[in-house]
Amino acid sequence: MDVGEWLRSLGLGEYEPAFRDNRVDGEILPNLMKELGVASVGHRRKLLSAIAKLSERSAEAPAVPEAHRAGPLAHDAAERRQLTVMFCDLVGSTAMSARLDPEDMRGIIAAHHKCCASLIERNGGFVAKYMGDGVLAYFGYPQAHEHDAERAVGAGLAIVEAAPKLETSAGAPLHVRIGIATGIVVVGDLLGSGEAQERGVVGDTPNLAARLQGIAESDSVVIADGTRKLLGDLFELSDLGPQNLKGVAGPTRAYAALRESSQESRFDALHAGGLTALVGREEEIELLLRRWAKARAGEGAVVLLSGEAGVGKSRLTAAFLERLSGQPHTRLRYFCSPQQTDSALHPIIGHIERAAGLARDDTLQTKLDKLDALLQKTSTSGEDSALFAEMLSLPNVGRHPLLELAPRQRRQRTMDALINQVEVLSSSVPVLMVFEDAHWADPTSLELFGRLVSNIARHRVLLIVTFRPEFEPPWIEQAHVTALALNRLAPCEVDIMIDHIVGNNPLLATVRQDIIERTDGIPLFVEEMTKAVLEAVSEDEAWRTAALVPSPTMAVPASLHASLMARLDRLGPAKELAQIGAAIGREFSHELLVAGVIESVVFF
Numbered sequence: 001m002d003v004g005e006w007l008r009s010l011g012l013g014e015y016e017p018a019f020r021d022n023r024v025d026g027e028i029l030p031n032l033m034k035e036l037g038v039a040s041v042g043h044r045r046k047l048l049s050a051i052a053k054l055s056e057r058s059a060e061a062p063a064v065p066e067a068h069r070a071g072p073l074a075h076d077a078a079e080r081r082q083l084t085v086m087f088c089d090l091v092g093s094t095a096m097s098a099r100l101d102p103e104d105m106r107g108i109i110a111a112h113h114k115c116c117a118s119l120i121e122r123n124g125g126f127v128a129k130y131m132g133d134g135v136l137a138y139f140g141y142p143q144a145h146e147h148d149a150e151r152a153v154g155a156g157l158a159i160v161e162a163a164p165k166l167e168t169s170a171g172a173p174l175h176v177r178i179g180i181a182t183g184i185v186v187v188g189d190l191l192g193s194g195e196a197q198e199r200g201v202v203g204d205t206p207n208l209a210a211r212l213q214g215i216a217e218s219d220s221v222v223i224a225d226g227t228r229k230l231l232g233d234l235f236e237l238s239d240l241g242p243q244n245l246k247g248v249a250g251p252t253r254a255y256a257a258l259r260e261s262s263q264e265s266r267f268d269a270l271h272a273g274g275l276t277a278l279v280g281r282e283e284e285i286e287l288l289l290r291r292w293a294k295a296r297a298g299e300g301a302v303v304l305l306s307g308e309a310g311v312g313k314s315r316l317t318a319a320f321l322e323r324l325s326g327q328p329h330t331r332l333r334y335f336c337s338p339q340q341t342d343s344a345l346h347p348i349i350g351h352i353e354r355a356a357g358l359a360r361d362d363t364l365q366t367k368l369d370k371l372d373a374l375l376q377k378t379s380t381s382g383e384d385s386a387l388f389a390e391m392l393s394l395p396n397v398g399r400h401p402l403l404e405l406a407p408r409q410r411r412q413r414t415m416d417a418l419i420n421q422v423e424v425l426s427s428s429v430p431v432l433m434v435f436e437d438a439h440w441a442d443p444t445s446l447e448l449f450g451r452l453v454s455n456i457a458r459h460r461v462l463l464i465v466t467f468r469p470e471f472e473p474p475w476i477e478q479a480h481v482t483a484l485a486l487n488r489l490a491p492c493e494v495d496i497m498i499d500h501i502v503g504n505n506p507l508l509a510t511v512r513q514d515i516i517e518r519t520d521g522i523p524l525f526v527e528e529m530t531k532a533v534l535e536a537v538s539e540d541e542a543w544r545t546a547a548l549v550p551s552p553t554m555a556v557p558a559s560l561h562a563s564l565m566a567r568l569d570r571l572g573p574a575k576e577l578a579q580i581g582a583a584i585g586r587e588f589s590h591e592l593l594v595a596g597v598i599e600s601v602v603f604f
C-alpha cells in the first residue's frame, strides 16, 4: 500500500513526510499516531476509521493476487522458511480443450480453480499462482501454521474428493493429480510486475512438488518423504518406493496419501513409534490420583490442565490413563482438532463414531445398527437416539421417532441427552472423561462442557480438560474444579530425558549442554533436538568430527519449524525484533537490540 497516496486521498497529505521517514504502514499506525505528531483528535479519528476500512477491504479481497501484496514482506526482504508446496493439475485437460469450445473450457477451468482455492484456503493454505489449469499453493507462507504439512495433505485429499463432483460442461467428471513437498526455501523478491507479480520461492521444494504431481495417478495425492516425516500416523499412506525424478538428485522416496487415519487421538497418531519414558511430573500424577479417588467416591471433580505447546499435557494424561489401567472405569475421550474449530460438536461426534465402531465404508443400515447397539447399553430412549443419529448426520429412515423441534430446542435437547448419557454411565462404574485441546473447541462443545462441569459435581466422574494458555476456561470458580498449570522441566529432568532418548548412542557433553540450554525445558523441543542430533549422527560417518562443531547438527529440526514459525508470524511487526535478537544470540542488552534495529532500517 502506498501510504502517501492513501494519506492524500484522506486530505491528510501533510503527514506524509513523517510517515515515510518512520516507515510506517497500516499495521503499526494505530499505536504510533501521537509519536508521529498527529495531535488533532479529529485527524486521529479520521485515520483510525480509514485504517479499519482498509483491513475490512483486505479481508474481503480474493487471495490472488492481493494477498501477495498484503504478505508480511512489506519491503523486498528475502526470508528463509519451511514451506509445504502443493501442485494440483487437472487430468486430461489438453484432450479436453481439443474437444470443447474455448468458452466452455474456460468455465471448466474456472470451476476447478474456485474449488481448489476454497479448499486450500479452508485448510489454511495460500493460492500462489494459477498456471493454466494447474494451481500452485503454499502452506506456511505468508502465515505459518503449526500443522502446515497436515493441512496441505488434508486439502489435497479434499480436492481429489471434490473435483469429480463438480458440475461442469465437460460432460464427464473432472479428475486431478496432486504433488506435495516440504522443505526449506527462501521466499524473496517480487518477480514480474502488476497483476502477475509473484513472490519468488527459491529452493528444491517447488520442483519436487511439481515432479511428484507428474508421477501421481489420477485422483491421487503424492507426497515427498520430508512431508511424510511430519505427519506421523495421521494419514494412511502407500509407499510408492524410490522414484527417479527429473531435476532431483538420486532416487527419491514418494508416498501416496490415501485417507485420514482412524487413530483415536492426535497424540497417539503422532507418537506411533513409541513414547519417551516419563520424566518428573510425580506431583501432578499424585494430584490426579487424589481427584480420581474422590470422583470414585461420588464427589465428581474437574482438573483444568493447562500449559504451552509441547510442555507435556498429553503425555501426562497418557501416563495417568496408564496408571488407571487395572481399575474398572469407563473412559470417554474427546479430541478437538485445529481443523474443526467451527464444526459443531466435532469432538463429541468423533467420540461416538469411535465408540460405536462406525467405519467409513459402512452402509447407512450398518451405521444405524452399530449406533443403536451402543445406545442400548445405556438404555437410551427413542427420542434421544433420534437426536444422536441426527448429530452424526445419519438420515432418519423411520427407525427413530421424527422430532419436530426448532433448531435451538434441538440443540438443547441434544445437550440434555449427552449429559444424561454421562450420568447413566457413571451410575454403574466411575467415568473418566478427557477433553483434549479445548483451545480448538467449537462453541457448542464448549457450552456442553460448561454444563457438564457444573453437573458432574454430584456424580462419579473425573473430567480432565487440557488446553494451551491462550484459552481461558470460564469454569474456574467452582469448588470441585482444580486448575493445574504444567511448568517446563528443570535442567536435571531434561538431562534424564536426553538419556532416555539417546540410549546407548554417544553424545558429547558439549552437545548435551547445548540441547539443555536451547530447549528451555520444553520436552517437545528436547525430544526433537536430540533426535535431530542423533539422525545427523547416523547420516554422517564422521560423526565425531561433526559433533566437535555442534552448529550444523543443532539446526532447528523440521518437525519444529512450522510451530516456531507460526509463533513468530503471530508476533506481527515484532517478528523483526525477534529475528534481530536471534541473530545476536540468546542474551542481549536493550542497547544492542536498538542498535540492531537501526542497522536493519538503514540497510534494508
Ligand SMILES: Nc1ncnc2c1ncn2[C@@H]1O[C@H](COP(=O)(O)OP(=O)(O)OP(=O)(O)O)[C@@H](O)[C@H]1O
Pocket: 267, 271, 275, 276, 277, 278, 279, 280, 281, 307, 308, 309, 310, 311, 312, 313, 314, 315, 316, 437, 468, 497, 523, 524, 527
Ligand atoms: N515429562 C515428560 N517426560 C518425557 N517425555 C515427555 C514429557 N512431557 C512431554 N514429553 C514428550 O514431549 C512431547 C510433547 O509433549 P505433549 O505432546 O504431551 O505436549 P502437549 O503439552 O500436549 O502439547 P500440545 O499443546 O501441542 O498438545 C511428546 O512427544 C511427549 O511424549
Ligand SMILES: [Mg+2]
Pocket: 267, 313, 314, 315
Ligand atoms: Mg497435547
